Amino acid sequence: MVLEVTGLCVDYGFSEDAVHGVVDATLTLRRGEVLGLAGESGSGKSTLAYAITRLLRAPGVITAGDVRFHGQDGDYDLLAADGETMRQLRWSQLAVVFQSAMNALNPVLTVGSQLTDVLKAHRPDLDRHARRDRAAELLGLVGITSDRLSSFPHELSGGMRQRVMIAMALALEPEVLIMDEPTTALDVVTQREILEELVGLRDRLGFAVLFITHDLSLLIELADTIAVMYAGRVVEYAPATALFRSPRHPYTAGLLNSFPSLHGKRVAMTGIPGSPPDLRHVPAGCPFNPRCRHALDVCRREAPTLLELPSAGRRAASCWLQTEGYIPPEALALPEPTHAGARIVARTGALAADLRNSDPQDPQIEAAGSAL
Numbered sequence: 416m417v418l419e420v421t422g423l424c425v426d427y428g429f430s431e432d433a434v435h436g437v438v439d440a441t442l443t444l445r446r447g448e449v450l451g452l453a454g455e456s457g458s459g460k461s462t463l464a465y466a467i468t469r470l471l472r473a474p475g476v477i478t479a480g481d482v483r484f485h486g487q488d489g490d491y492d493l494l495a496a497d498g499e500t501m502r503q504l505r506w507s508q509l510a511v512v513f514q515s516a517m518n519a520l521n522p523v524l525t526v527g528s529q530l531t532d533v534l535k536a537h538r539p540d541l542d543r544h545a546r547r548d549r550a551a552e553l554l555g556l557v558g559i560t561s562d563r564l565s566s567f568p569h570e571l572s573g574g575m576r577q578r579v580m581i582a583m584a585l586a587l588e589p590e591v592l593i594m595d596e597p598t599t600a601l602d603v604v605t606q607r608e609i610l611e612e613l614v615g616l617r618d619r620l621g622f623a624v625l626f627i628t629h630d631l632s633l634l635i636e637l638a639d640t641i642a643v644m645y646a647g648r649v650v651e652y653a654p655a656t657a658l659f660r661s662p663r664h665p666y667t668a669g670l671l672n673s674f675p676s677l678h679g680k681r682v683a684m685t686g687i688p689g690s691p692p693d694l695r696h697v698p699a700g701c702p703f704n705p706r707c708r709h710a711l712d713v714c715r716r717e718a719p720t721l722l723e724l725p726s727a728g729r730r731a732a733s734c735w736l737q738t739e740g741y742i743p744p745e746a747l748a749l750p751e752p753t754h755a756g757a758r759i760v761a762r763t764g765a766l767a768a769d770l771r772n773s774d775p776q777d778p779q780i781e782a783a784g785s786a787l
């Protein structure tokens with residue numbers, strides 16, 4: 416375990432009208448794992464990332480919870496750590512790439528000097544030549560040739576700038592990389608290329624990734640484990656393949672039904688009716704109940720808690736239908752894939768969609784899933 420978030424709550428503002436951006440979020444990130452955080456816009460994903468890294472700005476306040484980072488050089492209580500410790504940690508062990516990162520490069524400095532500046536500040540053991548060599552090596556890691564060291568950011572495409580930002584984040588060999596919609600501004604082909612490279616780098620260098628996106632289909636291909644957020648709460652948590660094949664929360668099932676399959680059986684896309692609640696006044700009971708077609712009386716009265724579910728991998732859901740004494744509908748009780756825990760890395764989204772529409776026991780799909 417490298418990062419442990421327990422019962423984290425974040426509000427924007429103090430009064431009765433405070434927006435409850437994150438409510439009782441519990442997550443764990445294991446060494447080398449890619450944990451995806453999915454959910455509609457406004458579900459609290461960025462707030463969670465900002466709170467974990469202590470980059471939350473006013474009026475955001477952490478009102479409860481615990482965040483522990485178990486680094487190679489010791490354990491840190493991130494909510495209690497002082498500003499200087501956090502600054503050091505953020506560069507060296509817990510690197511962050513945010514949404515607008517590719518515009519965060521200094522326009523008047525070359526890529527090379529921006530990379531060597533990071534090394535100069537944090538790696539005093541390296542001399543000028545060693546820094547230059549390391550900068551070239553870092554660019555190489557993200558598929559950019561060293562002649563680009565002398566380029567200014569405006570001379571690079573958006574995709575290259577984003578790669579440079581990833582190279583900078585990896586400069587000090589962090590144990591955790593937190594990425595918030597890092598490729599949203601890029602076209603889908605470049606986006607996919609960068610993400611495939613990122614997974615390759617993770618395999619080689621062994622860092623863990625907390626990857627935040629509203630695009631669940633992307634996470635199904637990229638992540639080992641997925642946490643789904645709704646109205647500031649983590650509502651489902653499961654290995655990517657298990658979540659994809661056998662969702663246990665009606666919101667996850669709705670999200671999976673919101674993107675089309677290019678191959679396989681034709682299925683009607685139902686999506687999710689209604690819209691997410693105002694986080695100042697969430698509905699009583701389960702916050703998803705007004706949009707849930709399976710809602711029971713208890714769902715309108717009492718909020719469910721995130722409960723561990725029987726599974727081959729680690730999985731949990733916050734839904735009354737999955738609680739003892741209730742019987743979930745068929746769609747929320749599908750058998751888990753037999754290769755639960757395996758990561759699906761598809762070249763195109765089509766394969767992910769194929770897998771969803773396939774027979775979970777189909778040996779061909781099984782083979783495709785494990786070969787990728």
Ligand SMILES: Nc1ncnc2c1ncn2[C@@H]1O[C@H](COP(=O)(O)OP(=O)(O)OP(=O)(O)O)[C@@H](O)[C@H]1O
Binds near residue numbers: 435459461629
């Ligand atoms: N500075 C702020 N003041 C008040 N409310 C805020 C502030 N920043 C965010 N919020 C609210 O907190 C909630 C969670 O927002 P957050 O940006 O974390 O969601 P998100 O899932 O990351 O969305 P997106 O994908 O659009 O970035 C939203 O309801 C948002 O309106």
